[in-house]
Amino acid sequence: MGWKIGTKMIHERLQPDKDTGMITQSITPAVAYAFKSADDAAAVVSGEKDGTYYGRYGNPTVRTLEKKIAAMEGAEECLGLASGMAAISTALLAFLGNGDHIIVTKDVYGGTYSFLDSLAPRFGIDVSFVDCTDTKNIARAMKQETKAVYMETPSNPRLTILDIEQISAICNEYDVSLIVDNTFMSPYLQNPLACGADIVLHSATKYLNGHGDVLAGFIAGEKTTIETMRKKFMGDLGQQLNAWDAFLIIRGLKTLVLRMRQHCINAQATARFLESHPMIEAVFYPGLESHPQHELAKKQMKRMGGIVSFEVRGGMQASKLFLDKLELAMISFSLGDTETLVQHPASMTHASIPPEKRACFGVTDGLIRLSAGLEEADDIIADLKQALDEVAAQMKILQ
Numbered sequence: 001m002g003w004k005i006g007t008k009m010i011h012e013r014l015q016p017d018k019d020t021g022m023i024t025q026s027i028t029p030a031v032a033y034a035f036k037s038a039d040d041a042a043a044v045v046s047g048e049k050d051g052t053y054y055g056r057y058g059n060p061t062v063r064t065l066e067k068k069i070a071a072m073e074g075a076e077e078c079l080g081l082a083s084g085m086a087a088i089s090t091a092l093l094a095f096l097g098n099g100d101h102i103i104v105t106k107d108v109y110g111g112t113y114s115f116l117d118s119l120a121p122r123f124g125i126d127v128s129f130v131d132c133t134d135t136k137n138i139a140r141a142m143k144q145e146t147k148a149v150y151m152e153t154p155s156n157p158r159l160t161i162l163d164i165e166q167i168s169a170i171c172n173e174y175d176v177s178l179i180v181d182n183t184f185m186s187p188y189l190q191n192p193l194a195c196g197a198d199i200v201l202h203s204a205t206k207y208l209n210g211h212g213d214v215l216a217g218f219i220a221g222e223k224t225t226i227e228t229m230r231k232k233f234m235g236d237l238g239q240q241l242n243a244w245d246a247f248l249i250i251r252g253l254k255t256l257v258l259r260m261r262q263h264c265i266n267a268q269a270t271a272r273f274l275e276s277h278p279m280i281e282a283v284f285y286p287g288l289e290s291h292p293q294h295e296l297a298k299k300q301m302k303r304m305g306g307i308v309s310f311e312v313r314g315g316m317q318a319s320k321l322f323l324d325k326l327e328l329a330m331i332s333f334s335l336g337d338t339e340t341l342v343q344h345p346a347s348m349t350h351a352s353i354p355p356e357k358r359a360c361f362g363v364t365d366g367l368i369r370l371s372a373g374l375e376e377a378d379d380i381i382a383d384l385k386q387a388l389d390e391v392a393a394q395m396k397i398l399q
């Protein structure tokens with residue numbers, strides 16, 4: 001039936017148990033599975049027949065979730081893994097081998113940067129960090145050995161928006177794959193595959209689960225690619241997602257659309273407030289007219305997301321003092337939870353990027369990233385205001 005995404009998020013793959021009628025997804029802890037015959041076992045392991053054969057390669061509870069996320073992203077297949085970084089590293093290793101090259105947008109999550117900067121070269125992978133807001137830079141960075149372009153949009157932490165359709169056209173021209181980290185948006189707000197990407201990634205630790213109690217990641221795309229990732233990479237590296245965590249994400253997804261709508265409303269109100277405060281030097285939020293890619297964001301994203309980044313007047317000292325003065329918002333490395341979470345990228349999530357490179361990635365000393373929670377917007381804003389006023393008074397900044 002042609003349900004809207006909010007309905008699908010609840011009903012897709014919702015199959016009441018045949019024996020008991022229970023609606024809640026059951027959790028299957030099994031690692032081992034019995035087969036009727038040796039031929040049957042061989043058919044499942046070869047992929048000729050559907051089924052689960054060993055816990056490191058899949059699990060029935062995880063499978064329900066994989067199929068649900070595949071449907072939400074409009075993908076043929078999906079693979080659930082133990083974390084967002086497990087999804088990112090598996091996808092990259094599946095596309096890249098010794099001697100290959102990848103183009104990466106210049107502001108990406110610190111963990112992704114760390115993998116590409118320190119681990120990937122050990123496998124003989126060459127990486128170019130490029131400003132992908134100008135697509136000419138991508139064409140210029142292409143080499144004979146280039147196998148993929150990797151991007152986040154909106155990016156972490158500067159909320160840069162990249163044109164997936166345009167970048168996918170360049171990738172097609174050079175016959176390279178486009179991989180998009182869709183963590184900040186969730187499948188409700190943006191579907192990169194529909195814009196031409198080949199692979200979409202998620203850290204489900206964030207919005208998909210949404211309650212700060214699960215680490216998980218997903219890779220969605222074409223069936224043969226995903227099945228290779230399952231068998232050759234996830235299986236061999238042992239990065240599988242467990243059934244209990246899959247159950248929690250299935251539960252979290254039932255409220256994803258409701259949660260995302262409120263995250264977006266709270267982030268928009270917070271961004272507007274910050275823009276008006278004299279202690280704030282710059283606000284980065286795609287929903288503001290002042291955002292350099294505001295028009296593109298309106299075209300590409302259903303709503304503007306729950307993350308706001310901003311620069312506090314007074315640099316490192318003022319921004320850290322601001323975090324210390326907050327009473328409602330909590331200092332935390334994560335995002336996408338029910339609570340408003342704030343962090344200082346230069347010393348926290350992006351500390352693995354050397355200081356001289358951080359500046360060209362837009363991670364300045366005064367930058368704060370805020371993940372708007374599901375509290376009342378007025379309370380979030382009141383908390384930010386009292387903390388900013390305190391910093392201004394204590395550091396005598398606005399006098």
Ligand SMILES: Cc1ncc(COP(=O)(O)O)c(C=O)c1O
Pocket residue numbers: 083084085086109111152156181183184202203204205206215216217333334
């Ligand atoms: C955009 C983005 N991608 C990937 C990750 C990594 O996810 P995980 O912590 O689940 O490994 C993060 C973590 O913050 C992130 O912000």
